[in-house]
Amino acid sequence: MSLRTLLRHETILALVAVVLLVALAFQSAQFFTGANLLNQGRLMTEVGLVAIIMTFVIITGGIDLSVGSILGLTAILTGVFWQNLGLPLMAAAGLAIAVGTFCGFVNGFVITRFGVPPLIATLATLALYRGLAEGISQARSVRGYPDWFYVLGQGNILGVPTQLWILIAFAILASVLLAATRIGRSIYAIGANEVAAFFSGLPVNRTKIAVYTASGFAAALAGVIFVSRVSTTRSDMGTGLELDAITAVVLGGTSIYGGRGSVIGTLIGLVVIQSLKNGLSLAGIKAEGTAVLIGLMLIGAILMTTAFNKRRA
Amino acid sequence: MAVLSQASTLSTRKPQNSRPFIARLMTDYGQECVIIAAILLLFVAVGLYNPRFLSTSNLTTIFSGNAYIAVAAIGMSMVIITGHIDVSVGALIGVLATISGTLAVSGYPVWVAWGAPILLGMAVNFIVGWLVAFARIPSIVVTLGMMSILRGGLISITGGTWISGLPKAFMIAQWKPFGLPFPIIAMVVLTLLAAWWMRNFPFGRSLYAVGGNPEAAKATGISSERRVLAVFVIHGAIAGIATILFATQLQVIQSTVPPNLELTVITAAVIGGVSILGGSGTVIGSTLAAILFAAIGSALIFVNVSAYWLRAVIGGLILITVLADMIRRRPKK
Numbered sequence: 001m002s003l004r005t006l007l008r009h010e011t012i013l014a015l016v017a018v019v020l021l022v023a024l025a026f027q028s029a030q031f032f033t034g035a036n037l038l039n040q041g042r043l044m045t046e047v048g049l050v051a052i053i054m055t056f057v058i059i060t061g062g063i064d065l066s067v068g069s070i071l072g073l074t075a076i077l078t079g080v081f082w083q084n085l086g087l088p089l090m091a092a093a094g095l096a097i098a099v100g101t102f103c104g105f106v107n108g109f110v111i112t113r114f115g116v117p118p119l120i121a122t123l124a125t126l127a128l129y130r131g132l133a134e135g136i137s138q139a140r141s142v143r144g145y146p147d148w149f150y151v152l153g154q155g156n157i158l159g160v161p162t163q164l165w166i167l168i169a170f171a172i173l174a175s176v177l178l179a180a181t182r183i184g185r186s187i188y189a190i191g192a193n194e195v196a197a198f199f200s201g202l203p204v205n206r207t208k209i210a211v212y213t214a215s216g217f218a219a220a221l222a223g224v225i226f227v228s229r230v231s232t233t234r235s236d237m238g239t240g241l242e243l244d245a246i247t248a249v250v251l252g253g254t255s256i257y258g259g260r261g262s263v264i265g266t267l268i269g270l271v272v273i274q275s276l277k278n279g280l281s282l283a284g285i286k287a288e289g290t291a292v293l294i295g296l297m298l299i300g301a302i303l304m305t306t307a308f309n310k311r312r313a
Numbered sequence: 314m315a316v317l318s319q320a321s322t323l324s325t326r327k328p329q330n331s332r333p334f335i336a337r338l339m340t341d342y343g344q345e346c347v348i349i350a351a352i353l354l355l356f357v358a359v360g361l362y363n364p365r366f367l368s369t370s371n372l373t374t375i376f377s378g379n380a381y382i383a384v385a386a387i388g389m390s391m392v393i394i395t396g397h398i399d400v401s402v403g404a405l406i407g408v409l410a411t412i413s414g415t416l417a418v419s420g421y422p423v424w425v426a427w428g429a430p431i432l433l434g435m436a437v438n439f440i441v442g443w444l445v446a447f448a449r450i451p452s453i454v455v456t457l458g459m460m461s462i463l464r465g466g467l468i469s470i471t472g473g474t475w476i477s478g479l480p481k482a483f484m485i486a487q488w489k490p491f492g493l494p495f496p497i498i499a500m501v502v503l504t505l506l507a508a509w510w511m512r513n514f515p516f517g518r519s520l521y522a523v524g525g526n527p528e529a530a531k532a533t534g535i536s537s538e539r540r541v542l543a544v545f546v547i548h549g550a551i552a553g554i555a556t557i558l559f560a561t562q563l564q565v566i567q568s569t570v571p572p573n574l575e576l577t578v579i580t581a582a583v584i585g586g587v588s589i590l591g592g593s594g595t596v597i598g599s600t601l602a603a604i605l606f607a608a609i610g611s612a613l614i615f616v617n618v619s620a621y622w623l624r625a626v627i628g629g630l631i632l633i634t635v636l637a638d639m640i641r642r643r644p645k646k
Contacts (some may be wrong), residue, residue, distance in 0.1 A: 034477025063453065114639045117590070119398065119453050120583075124631040127576050138621050185617070235621075244458055256451055291465025298458040302450050 009253035009305075010265045017272045024279040031282055042153075042229070044274045046071070046222040046238075048267070049167060051245040052174045053218040055266045056211045057248050059178075059260025061191040062118035062213060066107060067219040070131035071238030074100040076133045079142025079233035089149055098132060103129055104216015108209035122161040126242075130235070134170040137235040145231065153228030163225045170218075175263040187211065191258030206217030240291075247298040248273055256302060273297070340644065344586030344594075348601040352608060357424070359612040366615045373494060378562065379607035380496035381406075382574070385555035386581040386599040387507045388548030393579075394511075394586050394594055395537075395544050396524040397445060397452035397482040399438075402552055403574030404463035409556040411467060413475040417483040426483055430560075431553030435546050446538040460565025464570050471568040479564060486562035496558045503554070504600040520544060525592025551602075570639055573624065580627055581606060584634045 025032035029249045034214075057064045074096045081092035103125065110121045154160050178184040186207055189197040198204045227233050252269030254261025276297075278291045359366040385402055392399050409430035417426035441459055445452045488495040511517035522530040523537040530537050560566050585602035587594025609630075610623055 090533040110636065114636055116635055116639050120635055121632075123576070123579065124628060124635055126628070127573070127580070127624055128632055129629025131622065131628045135619070135625045138619060183538075198480075222496055224573055228552075243461055246454070246457065250454070288465040288469035291346065291461045293470070295458040295461030295463075298461070299444065299450070299455060302454055303444070303448055308451060 010262065010268060013251070013253065013268045013272065014263065015274070017268055019285075020272060020275055020279075024275055024282075027279065028282040031279060036278070038159075038161055040278050041164040041167075045161075045163040046226050046229075047241060047244045047248065047274075048156070048240060048270050049170055049218045049222045049225075049271055050215070051248040051266050052171055052263055053215045054213070054242075054245045054249050055252070055254055055261055056174070056261055057118075057177065057215050058186055058246070058254050058256060059187050059191045059258055059261045061194065062111065062208065062210055063122065063246070064104075064107065064118065064211070064215045065122040065242045066103070066125040066129055067215060068238040068241035069126045070100045070103045070216055070219035071135065071223040071226060071241055072235055073103065073129045073133040073136075073309065074220040075227045075233045075237045076137045076235055078224055078227050080136060082145075083142050089146060093224045095202050097224060098222020100223060101213055101217040104219070105209065105213040107216065108212030108281045111212065112205040112208050120168070131240075133235040137233070139235065142233045143231060146227075148229065149228055153225050164208055164228070166221075166225070171263060171267055174237055178263055183207065183210075188259060191255075191260070193259075243298070244273065244294065247294050247301075249297060251301045252307075253305070255305070325417070329504055329642065344600045345601055348585065348598060348605055349495070352601065352605050353471060355605070355608050355612055358537025359615055363615045366612065368374070370562055371615075373609065375607045376500075377494040377496045377557050379603060380500040381555040381558035381562075382495075382577055382581060382607070383500045383600040383603035384558060385552055385574075385578045386585070386603050387503055387553075387596045388551035389578045390582040390585065390587045390596045390599045391511070391520060391596060392548050393582050394524045394592065395520050395541055396527065396590075396592070397541065397545075398549065398579065399441070399452065399456045399545075400575045400579070401441070401456040401460035401463060402548075402578055403572075403576075404460045404554050404570045405434060405437060405465070405549070406441075406556045406559060407568075407570030408463045410560040410566050411476065411568040413556060413560050414479060414568075416593060418476055423480070423482045423485075427557050430556040431550050432552075434549035434556065436549070436555035438545040438552070439542070441549075445545065446541035456615060457481050460575070461611045473567070473569045476566040476568060477564065479566070484560050484561045496562070499554070499558060503551070504596055507596045516540075516543075521592055531594075542584060544554040575604075579608065580631045583631060583638075588638055590638075617630060 021032075030036055050071070054064060077096035077099055078089075078093050081087045081095050082089050085092070086104070087095065107122055107125055111115050111118050112123075127274075152162055157165055178187065186197065186202045189200070189202055190204055190207060194204060219241075222241075223238065226237055249261070249266050250256055250269075250271040251272060252261070252265030253266070254265060273294065276293060277287075280290050280293070281287070316474050361630065383405065384634060389402060412433065413426050416429055417423065437459070441452075441455050444450050444455045448619045470573045475482030486494070486496050492497065511520065519530070519535050519540055522533065522535055523540045559571075571603065581603040582594070583602075584605070585594065585600070586594075587599060606627065609626065610620075612618060613623055613626070
């Protein structure tokens, strides 16, 4: 795996993204307006935050299916802590994020301490966390937040949606962490060969727990942003988020078998998916239609990369 | 996923006739006995608290109304035993039910309406199985994608409308030969058939080898690719049968995907003693687990716990079972 092949996948994907953007711009006059693009950035943030850390998770050779449920649980808890426990909203949101982060830690703990395959562990917690959200909320929603809270999800800073700044900061931090630090290199090493990484003295379990905890944190942060964007909490928020995030990661060239991938690839993957969704909805196709496309893209992207790898090997 | 196929212990459920019957039963079917005990305990406890729980109508609802889950779990168990997973089965059943109902309403003979879901289930899972076995894409990715395709496709085509006016002859789930609801008969017969096949036939037994240790299976001359493909196709056919039971029990079919069905089916398989690492487990356990779940869901209502907690209970149960499975399989030092 040389740097050149890595660049090649991402350059190809970036070209696809550019072609797609140009095609959509010709197809609909509404698409290439500043307002629409910024709005798409706003809609992309929640999946984006989750997908960036999902890149880390998948590079270690794992997967996290519980992110959508963590998002839902955090959203519900934000409302419940604020309204039912009477905490100040800032503290309520902070506490909800802490719980979401802890949910991620539980995933990591179960996976490393008991050796449960990540797929099964997070499938179980997917049900558990969503179930807790449903049980706690009892299908009631919490609305009527103070105005300042909506700045996070609906406001702008310097003309750019607030949450897009968060996504950008998050992306830069994650890229640097993954590409240029010891932690980042050990994440690749674990994904490439866990046993070898262990015998090289890398803290395998600690790194994996940290990655799943970070995944919980990203999903929780996305949950609070989600609440602020749509002004309400519901227990079914974030359903299917894991699929969108995994698709973006895989489309971005990260190997589902672990060991390689990049944050930049994931970001380009996100842009491709979001612009397709947007283009389709401008063309009058409903959200369900795009789900079909995302499913096809997920399978197609992996089919292509495995075919490509087979030829090289 | 390499981890899924790490288990190197092959199934050790070989009958050893030297031991007494009870001891053999406990070692060979330990998990199944535990589930039966749990079911009995639940029925006694909830029945004492609220006798209406044991009324014939409620028992029929529990057993007959959830038989389709137990049936679907048979196929899921086979898939998990070979070391794979299928998260698209809920969406598949939703799509097949809509197609079957539409055919029945449009005046096709009932055998077409019953046969279509079985054949289409096999066809869809042939694609899934081929992608998993021969294109070597992890089953979780293929089935996540397939779930999205089926679910999205169904809603965008039908808009989630209800299919009503189903012909009387189509409603096989309401048929009661010998006074027993047909879904219960189907569930018992299919479970026993599958258990017998997997225990006594070379092909059935080879599934344990493929899931337990793919490399060893290959070295013994078992083509794991073909076994995996075959298992997915069988799983599709069984999902088709589950669809018929599901689609014919009520007078209407809602053309959406039953929420969380795939999770319930996977959970039944896992709790029934099918190891999450592949390579061991029986379908008798998964059917019992499906019954246990249905009973828990019903019991929650009878002891006045809000149904909104049901998923949390199921999620907690999966996590506990999975942890217990891992501790049980940990090599003793």
